[in-house]
Structure formats: C-alpha cells, structure tokens
Amino acid sequence: MKIERISVIGLGYIGLPTAAMFASRKLEVIGVDVNERAVDTINRGEIHIVEPDLDMVVQAAVKEGYLRATTTPEPADAFLIAVPTPFEGKNHQPDLRFIEAACQSIAPMLAPGNLVILESTSPVGATEKMSGWLAAARPDLSFPQDAGEESDVRIAHCPERVLPGKVMQELISNDRVIGGMTPICSAHAVALYKLFVRGECVVASSPRAAEMAKLTENSFRDVNIAFANELSMICDDLDINVWELISLANRHPRVNILQPGPGVGGHCIAVDPWFIVSSSPERAKLIRVAREVNDAKPAWVLEKINAAVSGFLIDHPEKAAHEVSIACYGLAFKADIDDLRESPALRIVREVVGTHPGRTMVVEPNVDIIPSDLNCGTLVGQAEAERSADVHVLLVDHSQFKNMERPRKGEIVDARGVWRER
Template identity: 70%
Template structure:
C-alpha cells in the first residue's frame, strides 16, 4: 500500500531553524502552519516579513506567504506532520539539559493529533529526549497508540531528525546537507524520510534509532568544540611565549594531514557551546576530554577581558595625565559568529557586558547586523565602525565589513586575527605599543 503524501505540515517554533524549514516546505507548494508563542514573530511572518537575519529567507517567506502556502499562528492546528524546533537550554549551573520547551510543544500539539500523523523532533537534544517526547504525547492522548508501546502498528509515527545547518547558509544547506533520521520504528523512519525528500537533495540516512540520531548531532558539535579548544589553548600558549598564533597555525596547517581551526574569544551559538554538555550529562565519568574542551572554551572570554584591562592599564601608563573615565573603548562585534545577527550564547556579548560593567569611560559598540543594543549594554553606544575614534579597539567578531576596513589606530586587542597588526604598529609609531592576543 502506498503511503499518503503530506498535504499539510506544522512547524512548532519559528526561530533560526523552524522558520527556514517552514519556508522551505512551503516553497514546495505544501501548506505549512508555523506555530510560535511570540506574537510579534507571528505577526511579522503573516505580513510576509522575517524577524531574524538569514540570507534569502526574506525572499522565500514573502513569496510563500503571499501565495498562501505559509501562515503563522500561536495555537497548533491539525496537520499530517509536526516538526518541533524549539530551544533546549540548560537549567541551573550544572549544565543539566532543560526539556521544558520540548514538553510544552508536545503537550500543545497533542490535542490536534490523529491516527497516521508524524511527529519529528528537530531540536538538538540530549540522548533520550525523543523518547521522552513520545511519552509526553502518550500521556496526553491515551486514545492513540505510540511506537514505544505499539511498535510499527502505532497510530502516531515519532522520529528525531536534528538540523545540521550553518547560520548564514541555512537556505542552501537545508537542501543540500544529508539528513540523519532516527525513527522509533522503521515505519517512523520511512515516514520522516518521505517528508524530507520533498526538498532535500542530500541523502536521508536512517540511523538505528532516535538515540543514535541524537548522539550524532551532539558528536558533530563536540568534535568541533574540541578542535576549537585546541586552537584557543594554542593562542594562550603563544601569548605567554611571545609568538603569533596566527602565523603558527598557518605554518602547522601546511602539513597535509593537519587542519587546526582559528582561535577566537570563546565559542558561541546554541549548538557548539551547548551540545557537548548534553553528552557530559549523559555520561559524566566518561567525558573527560569533552568536558576539558568545554572548560577551555568557556574560560576564553575571561582571558580576553583580562587582555583588555591590561591594554587600558598600558594606555594609562603611557598617558599619566588621563584617568580611566577619559579612555574610550571600542568593541567590534557581538554576534556569536561573523556576518549574522544571532547573539545566542555569544562570547562576544559576554565580554562586552563585562567590559561595559567594569569600564568607567565611554564604550562604543560596532555590530552591523543589529539595530539596537541589548538593554544590559547601556550606557554603551551602537555606532558605525567606520566612524569610531577610540583609544582601545577590541575585535571580537571578524565581520566582513570590519576586515575590509583599514586597521584602526590605537591599542588593539584582536581576538579573531582580523586586523593587520603590522599596519597598526606603523600607524602608531612613536606611540604606545600595540596589545593583541596574537
């Protein structure tokens, strides 16, 4: 018997993953209902506009809303497939996964479920989250059967399919990247694969179950976190030994089997900075390397903050007639990576908050991808980087616009290797020495 096609899909959570996914399905002439608790996001989308920055997303959303294939609402509606793409934060200070948003989404869609429906958890989650979601659904709908008890004969199909896209390239990678699909049964996996093949040109790879699919995503991001920690640790070692870490990495990477990543002010975003802790929480005694990498990356922001304070001290020593209230500090970048507006788990934002709170003088912030500073950065001012005049310049995010501009004059703390330090030294000839984290 041929399985039916999907005529209506519901996406729960219209953020950086949910909205592009909803738009992608809608672009294939499938009716999509997006659900979000944020009324502003709902209203914005229904006007054919977007509330997040992602290349090409605005064009697709405008088209599918105008054509009637995508609408947003705050309440779930009946559909044939439900994709849950909500946050999975921590609770407490021990990095324990908090599944409250997944549970809330599951209980929200439960009343509109019917036999034959498919529920997919896309949220990056700790091992076992998909099974927990299935249990919450079963508690809410005892009149339906679920895979954990009915197996292949269940009324509802349940699977995990983690997103694996790069911010800034989401609309491309949703299509071309392979998808890892972990259904609770083979029937669940088959249904999920059939759904994604509406737009995915990459391979839909079926895992042996949802736990393996969950672990695959966590493993991918933990691998990257460990490699970034190595680069960040090298930057600290090189600073102590008086070496240029960027030169060192460039030389080491000439080996055909070496590819060291670039250091930075820490690790941000809602994936690499979070996912390794999900593995640690699942097996705390067996994750020594993953935990150590997290600790190295989590400590890097404070190291940068200390370098900035040292630069301020150096400037005051060179200008004994000045006080700290007269030292202007300029911060370049707040996003967690270049050329996006996403501030989630951003080490740059963490550093900026600390500097604004500690520095008594003026603080200027250049972040070209946002229209206003977060409220907790007051009294700092959001400015165009091309107009900045400051004593200390702190590069935290190497946006393209920063790198294409000339290196500023003054003391530099460059956490991303985005400035030409030799050029800065030439400009500052006869002035105080340049301070960098190179």
C-alpha cells in the first residue's frame, strides 16, 4: 500500500501530535476537527494545547506545507480516528457517538485500498462497530467483516500509549499494539506506523485483544493508585504520615507503592477501567472497587479543606467564614500540563467555589485563562496566593509548587505530600 496522504480525525492531545509526527516525515497530512478555533490556530503554525516540543514540529510542518487543518474531511490513503470516547450516565456506559460521527464524516471519502485505524481508546468491540458503521454508509465498498482479506477497505485498531508531557518522544519510542481485522489489515497498519515509530509494532490476534490491552494497562495503574489513595485515608485515621510510610515500605525489594493524590484524572485512567466493567460487570469486581476508591478521593480532600477552614476560624475568632480566603494550587489532572479532562483538582476547586462563602483563588501556571463556565474562582499568581490566602490547598505537584517554599501563614492541606515532606 502506497501512502501519500494521511487524514487524522480529531486534533486534540493525541491527534495533533500524531498528525505532526507523520508530517515531520514529509508526508501530506490533513487534520480534521470540528473546533474551528483549533483549525485556525494550527493553520497559523501554532498549537492550542500544551505539549513540549509540539509547537516547533507543527510550525515547521505547516510552514513546509506538509500539515493542514480543516473542518471537512478530504480523500486520503489512510484515516486515523483520534476522537474522545467518554462514558455516560451513572452506570458509566461507553459513549461512542464521537467515533460514529467520525465514521459518518469520512465515509463519503473512502475508496478501495484505504486504511482506517481507530486510535481512540475504546471498549472491546468498538473497532468492529466502526467497521459496521462504515459498511452501512458505503454499501458499494467491501469491508473485512464480510470480505476478509479481499476487502476494499482495511480496518485496524492501534491505541495510543503515551504520557502527557512526553508525547512527542513516546510516540516515536514506545511499542505500538496493532490489531487488524485481518492479517493484511494489520500488515498495512504496521507499515503506516513504521514511517516514524522506532519501537516495536506488536501485532495482536484481533482488534479486541488490542482494545483490551490498552484498557488493561490503565486499569492496572488505576488499581495501584487506588491502593495508595486508600492507604492515605487509613493513615490519616491512624495519625501516620502516609508519605513516610510508603517510603519505608518501598525499601522492600519487591514493593513499589505509588504516591497518593487527590484522585485520578485524565482521559484514560479515569475512564478506561469503566469500559472493562461495562463489558463484564459480574467479573470486574476489583477494577470497579478501585475506580470507586479513586472517584471518592476528591470528597475526602474536600473534608480536609472544610476542616482546615474550621481550624482557621477557631484560631481567629475575630473572622467570619466569608472573610476566609482559600488558595488552590493546581487545576490540571497531573503535573506540568494544561489538560483539565476528568481532573480531580478541577472537581475539588469547583466544589470549594460552590460551597465556600469567601474568596477562592486558583494558581495554575499552565493555564492563562480559565473558561468562565467552569466556575473555578479567580486565577491569580503564586505570590498573591502565598501572601493573601488563609488556607493553602496543594492539589497538583507542578514543578513550580515543588520548588516553592511552604506557605508561612495559614492552614495547609497538601494532597500531594510536597509541602508536608518539608
């Protein structure tokens, strides 16, 4: 299969770096996104997300004519779908409407010999559904579920496996798991990714195995984080410093307990385990409980914030609750990025703003403007927060916060153990 033009559907935290990586190899790449602002930004050679080194690659690719963004799909040799896959409702059922919409948008562009790869992290069976939606929209073409190796269109799944903040390096160096609907589908997908991937392209037995591999990786991490978060709450009840305890326990050669935090966020770990639970609700008991532990951690942190406010008022009886100011350090779901998706810090701050009668300040060094609809208080600089806050709440261990001195006045709620260790 000769690849001359690649189309990437969805120009977010995975789609744009992937598009830029292909374009850096002197391939024509058409990026498609429904966000007109993002499209315009990219076409200026700029980026709308924070990711180290991405800006330089996008700028060069656009300037040299290898990368172009649009809101309308165009014909291509290969289509990569990298759209969100959230869950919906209290039962955490997978929501595939963005994948289905992407299929409807590219279906008129498909031609014999095309390759379509689902990169979005998806519940088991999503790739097969995608192929079914495409087949329904293009009955004039054959697809693997009916024509097998002789199909006009090749279908595969290849989930991303990168760490925000290191995406540009890990896209190149990490192994990729590829599950084609037929062996020839897998072979064509491997050939595509080998245009820039230096890691091994491992062929799974089926798209389902590839889908489950990604879900398993993130569920494994979620379970281990849940152990640390549960341990932190137990230690609080027993008046033990959890960070000291973990440091001591990790001296065992076969123990490696992770660090607790205010919860779990992001577009993967906070979502993917529910896809396994939805597929096998009677069997996925441990995975479900881990999710519930991590989902409950923000409420526990809020209890600590309320206790800190009460403690401050006891020490300062001359003040009323509406005169107490709270500074929350960090909004992103992890350190040193701007990504707010499924962020426990964001959830905590919004609850503080909604319940605390006094001023709530937010320090987030990776965000210039907080959308007003998030209702997240006032964005201030670190110096102002340190100077004027009565209660300091550390939610994200950004590098700036690790390097700052522990606030000298007011109550401290440290959900990351950065200030407490000092």
